[in-house]
Amino acid sequence: MSLLAPWWLAGLLALVPLLALHLRRRRRQLEVDSLMLWREQAGTLPARRRARLVPSLLLVLQVLIVLLLVAALARPTSGGGTPAAGAAPAVFVLDDSAAMATRDVAPDRLTAARRQLDARLARLPAATPVTIVLAAATPRLLVSAVSPADAREALAGVRPRAATRASGTGAAARADADTGAPTATTPRADLRPALALAAGQLHRRGGAITLFHSRGTTPPPVRADGVTYAAVAIGTASPDDVALTDASARCAPAAPADASPAAPDPAPGASPAPACTVFAAVRNDGTSTVRERLAIERDGRETAARELTVAGGERVELSFAARAGERLTLRLTRADALAADDAATVTVPGAAVPTNVTLVSDRPATAALARALAATPGVTLRVVAPGVYQGDAAARADLVVFDRWLPDGGLPDAQALLLVAPPRLPGGSVGAPLADPVLSGLDGADPLLAGVDLDGLALAAGAARGTVLPQSLRAIAWAPGGPLLATGAEPGERPAQTTLMTFDPAASTLPQLAAFPALLANVVAAAQPAAATPAAPGAGPSPADALNAGAPGGSAAPNADGLAGSA
Secondary structure, X not given: OEEOOHHHHHXXXXXXXXXXXXHOOOOOOOOOOOOHHHHHOHHHOOOOOOOOOOOOHHHHXXXXXXXXXXXXXXXXXXXXXXXXXOOOOEEEEEEOEHHHHOOOOOOOHHHHHHHHHHHHHHHOOOOOOXXXXXXXXXXXXXXXXXXXXXXXXXXXXXXXXXXXXXXOOHHHHHHHHHHOOOOOEEOOOOXXXXXXXXXXXXXXXXXXXXXXXXXXXXXXXXXXXXXXXXXXXXXXXXXXXXXXXXXXXXXXXXXXXXXXXXXXOOOOOOOOOOOXXXXXXXXXXXXXXXXXXXXXXXXXXXXXXXXXXXXXXXXXXXXXXXXXXXXXXXXXXXXXXXXXXXXXXXXXXXXXXXXXXXXXXXXXOOOHHHHHHHOOOOEEEEEEOHHHOOXXXXXXXXXXXXXXXXXXXXXXXXXXXXXXXXXXXXXXXXXXXXXXXXXXXXXXXXXXXXXXXXXXXXXXXXXXXEEEOOOOEEEEEEEOXXXXXXXXXXXXXXXXXXXXXXXXXXXXXXXXXXXHHHHHHHHHHHHOOOOOOOOOOOOOOOOOOOEEEEOOOEXXXXXXXXXXXXX
């Protein structure tokens, strides 16, 4: 047995004054006529006897209380030692996402991973500092720099966590995050921020990082000097699992009120094109072809269904019409090895409204930033040079984008702002280029990053600068030396939703990634003052009106209700 806080043994010194109080015996007082007799016999009195401790139940209870209190504060533990300051630390990252509940190994992947990790902890020296990071949508520390015995005790209580992210896009996703409404479940973990947190626990001292992750998730590399890294995949290569993935919804821009009367009328009997569309994909992670049934529920009631045939290792993509503002639940009804990826709840955004965007840039309109903004649905883009910029005119735009330039007279009072590689930052500061501009972590739960995959992001040397954020902004993606993306509300007459990109996208791989238009679409959606009013019940298209499916390795067939589709 060892003590995790042995310095509390000094509390035993409290016994000294306690015993002294009991040794001090009070003299019995007597009233006598005279002291003369005692003075005459002073020389003949025997020597004073040493004080003896008289047995006392009160003393025993007081000593017992002190001993128990000191023992509790010293934190005794069995089997493990106190971590030594100079010992090489061991850091473990455990995937505790919903995917680890897959039952392709007995009893499930997380239990198998816990058993392997527990066996490794049992073999470590007692003085090894152990840190365990749990990885789901957001990583968290289970234990930090504790003995292997304490780490094993904490590990026993780990259970799978469901990683939730906002579904839909833009304003709808942001509304879900703000209200706490149910959202689509992402069963797989985001390992990049978890590994970044694990590397940060080593404090440049060196050590070992071991990752236990669900098979099928590709772990990112770990770049840290003096760190040994190993990844252990848990599960079989081809589990019997069919997953519902990539559930999202988009709405076309609303038609203007003064639409041209010259527009051709729709053909007789033809239904109008749906204003909103829900997209999803069904992926077969196994090797055998399976028949699957997709049910579509609105308000807890099934309104449509689809029979699908999905080949092993393939996926079927689906799309169907929906009403603006409604919430749909997509559900696979066949039981498989993982139930956590069989359902998703999608909130359809309000009908997209035209958004006026002003881009202040000295680059041509054919540059990547201008082209991506112009291609965003609903955007009316106006590009102006810094030399002709007028703050009053810019303030009338829904979104103002400043590309590597800021006005001297302050930021405009616009609905939303996007600052791209600004030379300075009001309320903060912009410093020297970052020495290591590598994405090391992000807040995957932020609505601005909904549907934004930054795994392929690479920045050129000097592309990002060290930035101190003002109090109104918070980082949502960062490198070891500072933030790469930040968001917040800039105070003013009407608080502007401000997004900051500390690097020039032209000096990175971002324009080549699908994340670039997705990120800008979320920024544009945040600039819209309010979502459109949901359609009245019974108005507009419903999932039963149109349900299309298609995939290179699968097929779709109508169900008994006769829903039409194409493969």
